[in-house]
Amino acid sequence: MSNLTLVQAINLALTQEMEADDRVIILGEDVGLNGGVFRVTEGLQQRFGEDRVVDSPLAESGIMGSAIGLAIAGMRPIPEIQFEGFLGPAYDQLVNHAGRYRTRSRGSVTVPMTVRVPVGGGIHAPELHSDSPEAIYAHHPGLKVVMPASPFDAKGLLISAIRDPDPVVFFEPKRLYRAFREEVPEDEYTIPIGQGKIVEEGSDLTVVTWGAPVLQCLEAMDSLPDDLSVELIDLRTIYPYDADLIVESVKKTGRCVIVHEAPKTCGFGAEIATMIQERCFLHLQAPIQRVTGFDTVMPYYKLELEYLPEAARITQGITACAAY
Amino acid sequence: MPIEVAYEAKIERLSILDQNGKLDEKLAKDTLTDKQVVQLYEHFSTCRHYDEVAFKLQRSGRMGTYPQNMGQEAAGAVALAAQKQDWMIPCYRENAALFLHGLPKENILLHWMGDERGNEIPDDVNMLPISIPIGTHMLHAAGIAWAMKLRGEKGVAFTFFGDGATSEGDFHEAMNFAGALNVPVVFICQNNGWAISTARSKQTASETFAQKALAYGIKTMQVDGNDIFAVYKAARDARKRAVKEHKPFFIETLTYRLGDHTTADDARRYRDADELESWKKKDPLIRMRKYLESKDLWNQSKQKKLEAKAKEDVSAIVKRAEGIEKPTIDDIFDYTFKELPIETRRQRDTLHTHSLGQFPEQETLQQTAAPAHA
Numbered sequence: 001m002s003n004l005t006l007v008q009a010i011n012l013a014l015t016q017e018m019e020a021d022d023r024v025i026i027l028g029e030d031v032g033l034n035g036g037v038f039r040v041t042e043g044l045q046q047r048f049g050e051d052r053v054v055d056s057p058l059a060e061s062g063i064m065g066s067a068i069g070l071a072i073a074g075m076r077p078i079p080e081i082q083f084e085g086f087l088g089p090a091y092d093q094l095v096n097h098a099g100r101y102r103t104r105s106r107g108s109v110t111v112p113m114t115v116r117v118p119v120g121g122g123i124h125a126p127e128l129h130s131d132s133p134e135a136i137y138a139h140h141p142g143l144k145v146v147m148p149a150s151p152f153d154a155k156g157l158l159i160s161a162i163r164d165p166d167p168v169v170f171f172e173p174k175r176l177y178r179a180f181r182e183e184v185p186e187d188e189y190t191i192p193i194g195q196g197k198i199v200e201e202g203s204d205l206t207v208v209t210w211g212a213p214v215l216q217c218l219e220a221m222d223s224l225p226d227d228l229s230v231e232l233i234d235l236r237t238i239y240p241y242d243a244d245l246i247v248e249s250v251k252k253t254g255r256c257v258i259v260h261e262a263p264k265t266c267g268f269g270a271e272i273a274t275m276i277q278e279r280c281f282l283h284l285q286a287p288i289q290r291v292t293g294f295d296t297v298m299p300y301y302k303l304e305l306e307y308l309p310e311a312a313r314i315t316q317g318i319t320a321c322a323a324y
Numbered sequence: 325m326p327i328e329v330a331y332e333a334k335i336e337r338l339s340i341l342d343q344n345g346k347l348d349e350k351l352a353k354d355t356l357t358d359k360q361v362v363q364l365y366e367h368f369s370t371c372r373h374y375d376e377v378a379f380k381l382q383r384s385g386r387m388g389t390y391p392q393n394m395g396q397e398a399a400g401a402v403a404l405a406a407q408k409q410d411w412m413i414p415c416y417r418e419n420a421a422l423f424l425h426g427l428p429k430e431n432i433l434l435h436w437m438g439d440e441r442g443n444e445i446p447d448d449v450n451m452l453p454i455s456i457p458i459g460t461h462m463l464h465a466a467g468i469a470w471a472m473k474l475r476g477e478k479g480v481a482f483t484f485f486g487d488g489a490t491s492e493g494d495f496h497e498a499m500n501f502a503g504a505l506n507v508p509v510v511f512i513c514q515n516n517g518w519a520i521s522t523a524r525s526k527q528t529a530s531e532t533f534a535q536k537a538l539a540y541g542i543k544t545m546q547v548d549g550n551d552i553f554a555v556y557k558a559a560r561d562a563r564k565r566a567v568k569e570h571k572p573f574f575i576e577t578l579t580y581r582l583g584d585h586t587t588a589d590d591a592r593r594y595r596d597a598d599e600l601e602s603w604k605k606k607d608p609l610i611r612m613r614k615y616l617e618s619k620d621l622w623n624q625s626k627q628k629k630l631e632a633k634a635k636e637d638v639s640a641i642v643k644r645a646e647g648i649e650k651p652t653i654d655d656i657f658d659y660t661f662k663e664l665p666i667e668t669r670r671q672r673d674t675l676h677t678h679s680l681g682q683f684p685e686q687e688t689l690q691q692t693a694a695p696a697h698a
């Protein structure tokens with residue numbers, strides 16, 4: 001066991017999987033010599049060489065498309081897109097090819113790759129360095145979408161993703177990269193993709209979230225009256241997501257608040273709310289509430305904390321839902 | 325049938341003012357006047373100081389990430405070749421050109437201070453805001469140039485981008501559109517040798533960036549990017565041709581990023597100290613000063629005055645940028661559309677996204693429904 005940040009836990013998982021399987025290679029902008037702009041791949045090129053940790057030309061479509069080819073032909077590529085805002089040029093490759101080859105070829109051509117992407121706001125970054133596009137990729141069939149919120153989960157989920165037979169988009173919340181440390185076992189372990197986690201148990205209201213807002217939800221819960229018992233679920237995987245865990249919780253509490261950084265309209269919260277009313281309509285005691293980013297472009301950083309679902313706004317949402 | 329040569333090409337490299345400040349008089353003929361050289365020297369020196377101050381602002385927590393322009397100021401000479409009606413479609417390493425073309429100097433600081441007001445372009449300036457997604461904005465230049473051609477306007481679109489940007493697919497589509505549709509774009513590729521930590525040699529196997537334009541039927545050349553005479557002449561001639569013939573042109577400027585990629589970067593991790601040292605000697609400011617001194621257009625006392633003036637100017641710019649009040653929350657919403665959709669307006673008016681409190685009838689319903697449930 002050692003006490004690791006999110007960055008270190010991901011680095012450890014990458015190191016161990018590269019050690020264990022020489023089909024695993026990393027490609028992306030500045031991932032080699034520089035160890036990635038967040039230093040997530042620090043030291044890997046020195047250790048595994050330039051053939052396995054590749055500084056690619058500056059081209060996201062090129063990175064994604066050639067990773068697809070690598071995966072098809074027997075490698076286990078881990079392409080990195082430097083920031084979520086630059087998934088744009090790679091979108092066609094990811095959605096129209098990675099997510100479709102298995103279907104298109106009736107299972108004869110597959111794309112086992114893990115696309116690593118730093119995601120989300122809260123770090124004072126420039127434009128297109130703070131967005132939360134997870135719902136877009138969850139919407140496209142054929143892609144799995146993962147977003148861990150802790151070092152322990154990140155290691156286990158990343159190893160699962162790398163070993164997964166299908167393409168996985170692995171979102172890493174930048175705001176959490178160095179936010180806290182956690183005990184992470186040295187040995188390899190996996191956390192199944194698709195499994196959520198109860199961060200705190202409670203009986204009066206369920207909060208569902210993922211990524212960096214897990215921390216803001218905990219902060220909000222600290223400020224609530226003692227007699228309001230809130231259950232906090234970290235979804236961990238956005239697609240396929242753990243609907244059973246949410247249903248079980250909402251059946252118990254009758255109330256649900258969903259929190260995410262992405263804009264409200266068509267955010268992944270919309271899918272969860274619909275699923276809840278489909279599966280436990282008669283258990284609901286209040287309308288499901290969403291505390292999310294606004295339906296606007298993510299603002300430049302002077303206003304980013306006003307945009308993001310911070311603790312105060314989450315508290316308001318929880319309080320309103322609980323009082324209904 | 326014999327084997328014929330289907331196509332042959334060469335790439336010319338223009339250099340007029342060398343690193344020792346020695347001018348090729350023949351090539352320099354009809355280019356920059358003494359007055360213009362002094363003007364550019366003063367402007368670039370001020371930009372250099374601006375860069376140093378911006379760096380310190382970031383280090384002391386008064387500004388976010390900032391990309392220093394240091395060493396690449398000579399690209400600003402393009403703006404002297406431009407006319408008022410021309411467009412600038414920039415990346416982020418051509419502050420000097422943008423300021424000359426009419427962008428208020430505090431705007432760039434505001435942008436990197438996370439303030440969208442830094443992106444407001446004055447009404448009478450034809451320019452787009454700094455473009456963050458690398459290699460994508462040159463297509464807008466193609467479209468703008470196309471519109472100018474359709475509307476019979478005698479202008480061109482100057483677009484700036486780095487060596488790394490040429491690897492993006494959109495770069496090639498921009499070149500192909502400009503070539504195929506014959507529109508007046510001047511592409512300016514600032515080849516500074518690096519794209520963050522990725523060396524130019526890893527970016528492409530192509531001998532030059534300039535030759536990429538040939539594949540799209542676009543006239544092209546290399547220039548010494550730290551030589552204001554070469555940059556100016558290339559841009560001026562490209563403009564002339566673009567306006568007259570509606571033809572695009574490509575200029576690769578050979579330059580060097582003397583600073584880190586941005587304040588978030590540490591170039592010592594990947595870059596040779598010797599390489600940096602050798603380029604310091606090619607600094608555009610040093611050779612301009614040498615040249616001006618050799619012509620008795622500059623001296624120590626003028627330099628002192630300039631430095632004092634630059635200090636004063638930049639500190640006034642910083643004051644303006646920092647003195648602006650924090651934007652109001654409405655700013656997040658108000659520019660999304662000309663007219664806000666009802667849900668977005670609701671979010672703006674309540675400053676929350678949860679529905680309770682946004683729809684009073686929800687509560688009324690609860691009151692009437694409550695007894696039935698009890």
Ligand SMILES: Cc1ncc(C[n+]2csc(CCOP(=O)(O)OP(=O)(O)O)c2C)c(N)n1
Pocket residue numbers: 029058060082086089417456457458459485486487488489490514516518519520581585
């Ligand atoms: C589409 C896209 N991908 C990645 C990035 C991250 N990034 C910012 S600058 C940069 C390197 C740009 O290199 P170059 O085009 O040579 O310009 P320079 O910074 O050298 O002026 C990268 C990879 C980005 N901003 N946009």
Ligand SMILES: [Mg+2]
Pocket residue numbers: 486487488514515516517518519520
């Ligand atoms: Mg460059």
